Every structure is written in C-alpha cells, then in structure tokens.
Amino acid sequence: MNVYPFVQLFWIGACALAMLLQTHLLLHGELPSGWLAGFVFCATVFGYNFSAPHWHGRVAWGIGLAGAWCFWKLYTVQQIGVFVPVMIWLLYYDIRQPERAGLRKYPVLKPAAIAVAWAWVTVLLPLPLERWTDATVLLVGRATFIFALALAYDLCDEACDRRQGFVTLVLQLGPRKSFRLIDAALLLSAACCYLNYVLGLYTLGTTLALMLSLILGRQLIRYIMPRSTLGNWRKVAIDGLMVLQLGLVWVSTPN
Numbered sequence: 001m002n003v004y005p006f007v008q009l010f011w012i013g014a015c016a017l018a019m020l021l022q023t024h025l026l027l028h029g030e031l032p033s034g035w036l037a038g039f040v041f042c043a044t045v046f047g048y049n050f051s052a053p054h055w056h057g058r059v060a061w062g063i064g065l066a067g068a069w070c071f072w073k074l075y076t077v078q079q080i081g082v083f084v085p086v087m088i089w090l091l092y093y094d095i096r097q098p099e100r101a102g103l104r105k106y107p108v109l110k111p112a113a114i115a116v117a118w119a120w121v122t123v124l125l126p127l128p129l130e131r132w133t134d135a136t137v138l139l140v141g142r143a144t145f146i147f148a149l150a151l152a153y154d155l156c157d158e159a160c161d162r163r164q165g166f167v168t169l170v171l172q173l174g175p176r177k178s179f180r181l182i183d184a185a186l187l188l189s190a191a192c193c194y195l196n197y198v199l200g201l202y203t204l205g206t207t208l209a210l211m212l213s214l215i216l217g218r219q220l221i222r223y224i225m226p227r228s229t230l231g232n233w234r235k236v237a238i239d240g241l242m243v244l245q246l247g248l249v250w251v252s253t254p255n
Helices: 004-027 034-049 054-071 076-081 083-093 109-124 136-156 158-164 169-173 175-198 204-224 233-252
Strands: none
Touching: 004 034, 004 054, 004 109, 004 136, 004 233, 034 054, 034 109, 076 083, 083 109, 109 136, 136 158, 136 169, 136 175, 136 204, 136 233, 158 169, 169 175, 175 204, 204 233
C-alpha cells in the first residue's frame, strides 16, 4: 500500500501547526485557540492540495470547507489578518491559469511568497496586535527559515520544473549556488535567534535549541538532496525540519 498520498495530504498541515505552537513557546503567549489551529491546519492542507487529481483533491476541498467554518469562529482581528496570506496564495497560483501563471513565474518571488505567507500565518496570526512589535525579529527569522526550505523543495523539483517550463531560482543559480543561498538564509535565521536572545526574548536554552535545529537542517538538506531514489519522501523530510525544530524548542523550554 502506498502511504505517501495520505502523508502528503496531512503532513504539511501538521508542520504548520508545529510552527504555530512554536511561536507560543518562544514568545510565551497564550496557546492558539482550537479554532485558529483548525483553520491553519485546514487552510494549509487545502492550499497545497486543492488542485490535486482524483480523491486527493476532493478530500482537500472538504478539509477546506472545514477551514472556512473555523475561519468564522476566529477573532475579528485574526480574520482581517488572514487577508495578507490569502492574497499571496491567490497571486501565487493566479486562479485564471493555476497550472502556469501567478508568482510562480518569477524565480525570486516564488520562494519569497511562500516564506512571507508561512511567517505571517504562524507568527502574527496567533498574537494580539500589541505583541506584533515583539515578534518582528521572529517574523524575519521564521521567513528566512521557510525560504531555505522552499529552495530545498525546488531542488527536489528541478527535473519536473524543467519539463513544465518553470524557471525557478534554483534552476537559474544551479545546485552549488542554491546550497549557498540556503546556507545564507539559515545563517540569517540564526542571527535572528541570537538577536532575540540579546533582546531578552529567548532563553539561552531556547536559542541553542534553535541554532541546533538550523545546523541539523543544513546537514539534512545536503544529505537527502543527492538521494533521488527517495523521490517525494525528500519533501516529507524537508517539511519535517519544522517538526524537529518544534521538538527541540519544546525540550529546551522551562516548565
């Protein structure tokens, strides 16, 4: 039995929840409400799978409807905050030509749009407006982390993107320069971790945990990329770096 379609459908939503919970642990805010967690999970699953063929896409649409119900239960400020990632999603795909158009046509904007949308949803949405200034550095650090993962995703899709005529940033740069850009993004994310430690927002243990997750992430990306025999499971491993980061932060967080 091929379990990958089931994993593909739900794993990305679980990773979004991991980032949402991590924001709570890092900034010591209130736990995200069940409605917000449900919305983030359902919206992420839908956003990544709405155009999938056969039962895969139909299930995604059903989950998307559940996410719409959760949306109406959110606080008004959260509902307004959803506008930004929704606009990014619409521009990313361009619903008029979902297979070929949108921000995916632009090599730099493709991974940048993903990074901004994920950071916005998992950092700002769970926080009250008065805490958004405290989250500025975390927002940048989260975005650069996701940017690195998005580049790794595109490295996995090099052959497919070339066949479909997409000119991605990694295709323009080539593998060697792409790995350097991934390293630079992870380094900037690490710098943001250190800055939040200096600002007194992170404990030493939490800072070290985040640094360790970035180091392990870099090594894992470089380890799995050449192993094309793993197929799409490489993407599952890349997404798993978000869950790994949550686990390390959780262990390092004082009770």
